[in-house]
Amino acid sequence: MIRLFSIAAGLVFTFVVMLAFVVGAYTAATEEPVHDASYYFAEKPIAPAGGFSFNGPLGKWDYAQLQRGLKVYNEVCSACHSLKYVPFRDLEKIGYTEGQVKAFAATKQVPGINPDTGENELRPGLATDYFPSPYANDVEGRLANNNALPPDLSLMTKARKDGTNYVYSLLIGYGEPSEELKAQFPEFETPAGLHFNPYFPNLNLAMTKPLTDGQVTYDDGTEATVDQMAQDVAAFMTWTAEPSMVKRKQTGWAVMIFLLFATVLAYFSKQQIWAAVKPKKAK
Known part of the structure; x- marks a missing residue:
């Protein structure tokens, strides 16, 4: 009797699971997904005109740009964001x-x-x-930023897809929602304490627009426009996230050249070793 009851319970459980699977599959196949405004209006990161010097297989660091980026971080970003994985000696x-x-x-x-x-x-x-944190602990950080804890920037460009361009785009992307967005989503609004930015995944973020023209004075005389500062600090954050990136690329080229040379050498060695061996003719 107990065995029959166990079998029946198992069959019922299996039936319920199969029914839930079928209903879920049918629902997923027939119902139109409901998307919010961010699905349609969140924009992909863009690159600055001319790109970055370290892009591509032959890219190199622009040290003047990295130093300008440090200045932007030190005078603007460090008020809220830390670089806890970066030692000064680097x-x-x-x-x-x-x-x-x-x-x-x-x-x-x-x-x-x-x-x-x-x-x-x-x-x-x-x-x-x-680099020290601007706050003694996370609680202090949240209290100072409308309960939004500013993230550490040490590895930010590796933590975000297309990270360098993401940082650049985010810094220049502040503005107002487009008329198209308002027309398609009349209910969309930027809550109090947040700021609209089409490059942020959900379109609204807690960080206020951090950069304004002339906010810093560059030692090399470069004009400190918002676009220029965004490029410089994005480049600096790329370096903090992967300071060995350029060296890694250079090492990769050296390894590829060595492997190519070794392949050619192995081929000629094979030809030399087997040169005296004549293949047997098929009967």
Whole structure:
């Protein structure tokens, strides 16, 4: 009796599962999906005119651009965003001297311990320290930004699809919803505290427009337009995410040339070794 009951329960369970599968498949095949405004009006990232110097198999870092990008990050972005995976000493890789790096690090306050009392305190940064966070913890970060925690930017261009162009597009993309969007989705609105940007996945984000023309003064005299600053900081963030990218490309070319040479050498070696061996004729 118990066995029959178990079999019956199993059959009922199997029937329910199969029924749910069939109903779900039928619904998915026949019902039109419902999309919100972001499905139709979220735009794909665009590249700046001329692209970036590090794009392509032969790309190289533009160190002047990386230094300008650091300046934009330091004077604008660092007020909200951290670079917790980037040590100050790595700045030597983009053209700064050891003395310049030490001087820059000393302008930052990083967490430390008072050697006399053992209590936590802030101290001037050293070249071996990492870029500090602008907030003591996540709670403070959320409270200062309408409950939206600003993300760390160290790996941002690797964390987003087409990351370099995404950062560039996002920074220049602030504006108002188009008339087409308003006509197709009359109910669409940007909630209070958010800002419309067609390059953000859901069209509205908490970060206010961070860049305005002339916001920074470049040491090399480059005009600090919004477009220029967006390009520079996007390039700098690409470097922070993958500082070895250009070296990796160069190594790849060297490996490919070596493999090509080795292949040709192996072919001629094979010809030399088997030259005296005559193939047997078929009878």
